[in-house]
Amino acid sequence: MSFILWVVFKVLFYFSWCYLGLQLMRKENPPFLSVLGLGALRLILGLTIGLAIPYLFANITATRFVLIPLVFFITSFFNWSIISLVVNRPINTTNLLGSGMQDISWRFGGTVISCILDLIGVFVLLSGVNFC
Numbered sequence: 001m002s003f004i005l006w007v008v009f010k011v012l013f014y015f016s017w018c019y020l021g022l023q024l025m026r027k028e029n030p031p032f033l034s035v036l037g038l039g040a041l042r043l044i045l046g047l048t049i050g051l052a053i054p055y056l057f058a059n060i061t062a063t064r065f066v067l068i069p070l071v072f073f074i075t076s077f078f079n080w081s082i083i084s085l086v087v088n089r090p091i092n093t094t095n096l097l098g099s100g101m102q103d104i105s106w107r108f109g110g111t112v113i114s115c116i117l118d119l120i121g122v123f124v125l126l127s128g129v130n131f132c
Helices: 002-026 032-056 067-087 101-127
Strands: none
Touching: 002 032, 002 067, 002 101, 032 067, 067 101
């Protein structure tokens, strides 16, 4: 049950962060379908790339184990960068690294919170803790 609660919380975060990004970068109240579409895109990106990483690093040695969190952080930033490109698409003022401090801060904030939520998810899965 805790895992399901974590998944719901993570999905709600994706939708909320996409809503915030649309408000910040487009300076408008975003339509619900735009928020839903961006949140779903971020969820799909996170699942496909996030599930591929363990398979790519399955044979990693213990000395390189510290690189795995860095890889997850970089891929999460990349995922939020793709969402930012979609949000800023009509404006054409963005690139994969960011178009300004507000854009980069939004990407970085999404990345940090996503990684924290992932760590909580790993803790829930590995420990069997039931928060309900």
